[in-house]
Amino acid sequence: MNIARTINLKDLKNKYENFTLSKYYNASIFLIICMCYLFAREDIGFLILVIAIISNWILIDDMLPMILPLFGCCIIVLRLYNGWEKLVDFWPLLIWACVALVFHIVYYRKEIKKSKLLLPLLATTVALFLGGVTNISAKDYFSFNSIYYILGLGPLMLIFYFLFRHHLNPNRKYNTFDAIVDIANTIGGIVIVMLVIQYVQNIFLPIKALGDMEKESAAVSKIINTHLQFGNNLSTVLLMVMPFAFYKAKKTKWLNYAYTTLGSLECLAMIFTMSRSGILFSMMFIIFYMIYLFKDNKIRDKFKNILTFTLPLIITLIILIVKRGYWKLIFKIAFNNMSLLQEEALVLLFAVVIIGIGLYAYIDLIHKNPKKRSNILMITEIVIISFIAILVLFWKYLFGALSQLGEARVEMANIAVQNLFKHPLFGTGMGYTGMHDIYKPHGLMLNSYHCVVLQIIGSMGMVGILAYGYAFHKKYELLFKVDDKKFSYFILPIIGLHAMSIINPGIMMPLPYAMFEILILAVAENYLDRKAAKFI
Template sequence: MARFFVGPLVGRITDTTEAFWNSPYYFPVTLAVTAISMLTGNVVPSTVALALLCGWMLMFCRDILAAATPFLMVFLLSTVKYDSLAVFLPCAPLAVLPIGGLLVHFLRWRAPITVGRSGPGLAAVTIATLLGGLGTIPAKEYFSPLSLYYTLGLGLGLLVTYVLLRSDLAAPRLYDLLQRLMQMLYTLGLAMVLAIGCFYMGHWAEFAKSWEIPPILFRNFAATVLVSTLPSAFYMARRSRLHLMGVLLWALALFFTGSRTALLFGSVMMLLGMLYLVRWKKLPLWIFFAVLVTAAVAVLLFGQQIYELFFGCRGDMDFINPHESRWALLTRGLQDFLHHPVFGVGLGNQKNHDIFTGVPGSMVFYHNSLLQILGSMGLMGLAAYGTLLWGRVRLLLRGGEAAHLVGLFYLGMQLTSLTNPGLFCPLPSAMLTVLVFAVLERYMDDPAYLPGRAIR
């Protein structure tokens, strides 16, 4: 197979493909392809096109990052039919495209195995996910397809993904790695902004009838993506003030998700993002305070109307209802840990199904990352995830703009994981986080790296 990809024709195709990846058109084209299904409500066209693009970039582009955006975009298409993910089943055979492309990629461009700072933590998490529930979870539940997806996807799958990415990233690049990473996150975030916009296009009559935010099934997923990718919008705004329009779109999308997580943690990230612009002298400090005062005045004058707009359709005007299932899940998570402190009850355990039933294909989440670790994997899981967290924090403490931006991304992921599945969704959240830190490691391990300086 390797011989097949040698020759002048293949060389020209490769050069053209890599030129497209390094052109200003790559990310807009990927976003436009994704928009087709979001605007039409038919998941097939964009899924097929993105799978083809992913496989093609893997086969004919030396840079593995070129395939990441179309691959991750496929999972954002779930917003189109979030209540019926079975519509993707006819597209399942398309998985051979990225899988085959990946095999070809590593046959064409073999790289020595490289493991960085995240390696030990991900290895520890792999052991914790595999042993979680030892002696507690029934074998039938442990070996069920859903359980294996989460057990392997959050452990071994992420470890393998990290090693492949980190090894491939060792090759030199002719572009600013931080800028390319932020462009990727920016594109993913814009796709979710578009998903929210498309939802309102299809439900405008319902919204205009009561002027209350209608229930959005994928609001938790949207909150995770929007909050974590928001730093990329501020990075782009630092490069050009025109992208402040992007920040405004993020703010509107965060509010109109109807997600309390998006409202609360999105506000926190907005403030931190503005401080980032102040730090880089792209936003005067007085404007930062003017925004705070304007927001405070708006709440004082129109607080009741805003509150009714956000919560009215829920039928419950409390920001946190003491009787909602989240509290029962938190209590159950603590009980599961206390009864099984060493290994927990396992990620695939269905014992709490009486409290929570998610969309098809989701496990029984506790909706809190700490209790998810303790309840599912016990003290062993706490030690494993603590090792992973410490390794990542040590990397971030090296400082510089790259560390600040990735730190904000990671903070967004961690905050949303306190109230949503977040980082316990293998795809796209957990994998995206592994990719971001693999890029940061490569960025910082370059001998030319100095905090705050871009590397080519």
């Protein structure tokens, strides 16, 4: 009797594992998040997803089924800027999640692999802990937000790196890269649906109720700024997952149109996040992917791909032209009412086009020259380091010109550079509160300079510069070793994430951005391992 019961439980466990590794599981998570978001019950969605994570850690030795619900937990709560009290009652679940994670690591322990990013991640962890030592008060250093970001960006990323290296596809049941691609495309679909729901429920209807938009521009501005204040987060997520739609478009025959359309919609969604950085990066990647799709071997496929990609863009452009008064005001508000002159707008558009073409040429150069990649990486690093050094050394002259723009980010940059010169060794730490008069973080938000470079030099000084410089070098060195057709799809999400991190917190946010970076890097390293190469 006991034997039969054991067999039944084992069969049930195997069936559950097979379900979590299937596309039906991704579809279920997709529906749960979208339905909870539609009815503004993010708390219920969050609860279901956390329970799924805990269950997966206990029942399954594979980390893959945990990725989508964890990512879902992060994005479903993005609009709760002033509604975090919905989630306060769930804090005991964090304890259970920690217990489940420890159980997973111990019970499903694996043979330890030699890992190339272990030392770089240890170095950044040390830099995070040393940041601000002797330079800020104990109260600021040990504040909840400071400890969250120190532990989240340091030890937590080490744990995720260990799990993704050792517990991702341990039984070789599926193609790891394709599974990550499916998760990324599901996330992209979720963000698009979230944005549509937000527009219909909280933007279109309230604006329509106002009547004359021009007369009520202040009210329109309040609606846009209130309900799209998480636009930077949405555009960052889209920039990370966008390349994977085009991977599936190239790989699949019958679903080519669907995935190309998904990629096109993700580009459009970035524009409608009303994030200035999202709008500019979207335009840049539209150029990038148009070149990418046009470089197909068959002439018929060239035009088929371009038509599929541009059709949603053309339809959207027609709608914008027909309702140009309506959308002109909304986009003007998105850019903080700083209307560009026609000449300035054309210069900006031209620059975006050139950068998009340049990015494609750069990726293509790396892809076609596997033997020269180390030289290309070295030259790239020299250019970037020289550029940053010039900016820092001559900042006092640049600040005089840039301060006239009246941008808060310019003031933040000035404080970061000043902190580097005042506290060159350890910076001012993640708990620094000296710029709250410019930017005061809300909830769990970082005391952020809104730029990864400024965050490193301001918060961790020379120790942080050396640690993160070493880590970035090792990360790209690893990615540059992927020498087949998957190279572009490994490196583009990282480039997109790092590009967005130049003007937003980005990878200085543990969940989901730093975790996603670690995931892609761990999958790339697994891909390069000889033992795993034939399975991945």
